[in-house]
Amino acid sequence: MTLSQADFEFVSQLVKREAAIVLAPGKEYLVEARLIPVARQVGAASVAEFIGNLQRKPNSADQRRIVDALTTNETSWFRDREPFTALTDVVLPELVKSRGSARQLRLWSAASSSGQEAYSLAITLQEALPAGWNYEIMGSDISTEMVKRAEAAEYSQVEVNRGLPAAQLVQYFERVGAHWRIAPHLRRNVTFKHMNLVAPLPPMQPFDVIFLRNVLIYFDVATKKSVLRNVARLLRPDGWLFLGAAETTIGIDDNYERVAAGRTSAYRVRSAVPAGAVRKG
Amino acid sequence: MSVETVVTEDDLAEMVEQVWASYLDPEGVSPLIPTADADQPTEVHSTVSITGTWHGHLVYASSMQAARKAAGAFLAMELDEVGQEDISDVLGELANIVGGNVKAMLPAGCFLSLPTVVLAPQTASYYPAAERISGLWGVWDGEPISISMWQSTKTGDNA
Amino acid sequence: MVIDDSRAMRMILKRIVAKLNFEAVEAGDGQEALDLLSTMTEVPELALIDWNMPNMNGLEFVTKVRAEPRLREMTLVMVTTESEQSQIVRALAAGAHEYVIKPFTEGAMIEKLALLGLVPTGANS
DSSP, X not given: OOOOHHHHHHHHHHHHHHXXXXXXXXXXXXXXXXXXXXXXXXXXXXXXXXXXXXXHSOOHHHHXXXXXXXXXXXXXXXXXXXXXXXXXXXXXXXXXXXTTTTOEXXXXXXXXXXXXXXXXXXXXXXXXXXXXXXXXXXXXESOHHHHHHHHHTEEOHHHHHSSOOHHHHHHHEEEETTEEEEOHHHHTTEEEEEOOTTSOOOOOOOEEEEEEOSOGGGSOHHHHHHHHHHHHHHEEEEEEEEEOTTOOOTTTOTTEEEEEETTEEEEEEGGGSOSSOOOOO | OOGGGTXXXXXXXXXXXXXXXXXXXXXXXXXXXXOOOTTOOOSEEEEEEEEESSOEEEEEEEOHHHHHHHHHHHHTOOGGGOOHHHHHXXXXXXXXXXXXXXXXXXXXXXXXXXXXXXXXXXXGOOXXXXXXXXXXXXXXTTEEEEEEEEEESTTGGGO | OEEOSOHHHHHHHHHHHHHTTOOOOEESSHHHHHHHHHHOSSOOSEEEEOSSOXXXXXXXXXXXXXXXXXXXXXXXXXXXXXXXXHHHHHHHHHTOSEEEESSOOHHHHHHHHHHTTOSOTTSOO
């Protein structure tokens, strides 16, 4: 089944407005192919139904989903760079001090997509943690397909070009046919789970660091509140939450406090971190 | 080791998809659509040869119009400005890019030649003692394109 | 400086670096690039270097540049279809700072240059 002319026109105008991309007439099949997984994800029976709902009741989250699906946005390694630098320079040194007896860290890459963020975290820890420390990283995604892909840990040539320094490509990946696969010593520290952040979360051990980036932008305020509340329960009292550059807890959840972390910001649960200068022991 | 198991048609298809996503169709609106039509005509082609532990060729062939469009996309030129030299250069680079990626999937110790471009149908070139082992046929905006791998048979005593 | 025997590839690379406000000079192989460098009073900040080229290949060029004190400040990025792990290791060992495998998207190239501090913050998407 192909997209109706009116639906195609609606999508064309949307992506032209939002992303300055022009979809030439005749690309209906392509729009349809890209939007089938999106429609499925939001629970619509078909692309036509998904677009119909959106036309009747416009919402920015679904509009964004469409734009994303049509703009071939591969995930980069160390996306936005700064949070990873902050992890190395600020967060890990502090955690190494406070977790000296356990020597074990747990990190969560929420909405991990095809796994680049989770494995970028693994590379960061591999290089920054002192000898004798262990870490586990959990990635979670709403798409079981993405969970499978992240577990397979295989990336195309084009994907490994994105933001990954060549020295790390040769050190942490192995070539498998046309692809590159994350090396086993890194892979064994990373697991992936299927999880819907909007539904009640399964019981889990708390995390020292949570990366929840470019997820909240898809939700309305009520959903943002509930996700942030759930996440706070899974963050250790002195843990760190990283959001996307365009996201904040301010005005949504007052339990969090924004703190400087290197050249970026992170969020910590308020009661745990007394305001004022950090005393050095 | 037989190369069929090393570089499959799926591998070629994936490389082609990446070349399209990078240079010929960065917005993802005009992909190469597979046709599996081995008899589709070509008007121009380019070849890179692989030597060393494996011997053979990778051939990129297309219609003149597809080559002109590819050159226009690479060089950011209008189609009517594209000249023969532009077409040769772009055809050569396309074979080089796919060939280099193919080489990385072959046993270690192979070398890639510089590309050769012929502005004539693929049937004008004859690859002595080589047989076609893998290939991909498709249309891009209605214009035929093919990518094929040829293995030299005379050095095949390690098969 | 953009060094590639394919004019098409040089065009693509020039278009990308122009977006980062680099003005690029071109060379068709390593020898031509060295000859050009010897006439230039100001050493380019960045060289994007293909591997397989006639006369002098990119790896030889990198080795020669690294041995030349006058060219020490140049950032060297291999941009090539050579994609075996061993080749990347060889290039890095010879003194290349980064390595981009063809095919690459414009975004990927800009991200690689950002890793090298060659992209003003905010210019990257």
